[in-house]
Amino acid sequence: MANMGLQTAVNSSIDARGVMTLASNPNTAEPDDQKAIELFDIPDSDKMNNITMLPGKTFAQRKLPVSIEDQKYIRKCLAKHGDDYRAMTRDIKTNDMQHTQSKLKKMAARFYLLTEDQVKVEIPEKVRHLMTSCKDDEE
Numbered sequence: 001m002a003n004m005g006l007q008t009a010v011n012s013s014i015d016a017r018g019v020m021t022l023a024s025n026p027n028t029a030e031p032d033d034q035k036a037i038e039l040f041d042i043p044d045s046d047k048m049n050n051i052t053m054l055p056g057k058t059f060a061q062r063k064l065p066v067s068i069e070d071q072k073y074i075r076k077c078l079a080k081h082g083d084d085y086r087a088m089t090r091d092i093k094t095n096d097m098q099h100t101q102s103k104l105k106k107m108a109a110r111f112y113l114l115t116e117d118q119v120k121v122e123i124p125e126k127v128r129h130l131m132t133s134c135k136d137d138e139e
Contacts, residue, residue: 066110068120070107071120075122085105112130
């Protein structure tokens with residue numbers, strides 16, 4: 001098999017722990033100690049102050065958990081119906097996208113969790129008590 005350029009025991013230089021001996025590589029000048037195999041390098045750019053700018057993404061798409069359009073949409077529904085999601089689902093004038101009851105609940109739950117600087121629309125009075133950013137104002 002060596003005549004064909006193939007090796008018979010390819011993994012013989014690796015022990016059971018996944019450690020390769022340096023003796024198999026004659027080009028290294030290090031002693032014959034065992035060295036762990038490096039599978040991949042972890043980049044150092046995982047720090048929050050060095051946020052990678054994604055191409056084609058606007059500030060709102062990178063920073064806001066709920067888009068401004070969705071905030072306007074759910075605000076309109078919440079202003080009319082409060083937290084009655086069944087009525088929101090049936091009202092095709094305000095719910096013109098015809099979102100389901102569970103989808104409206106999820107949108108509203110995300111809207112309720114927004115901080116003051118993330119909210120870009122006026123908060124309806126019917127649901128002001130549910131907003132986490134307004135709970136500090138009431139107390």
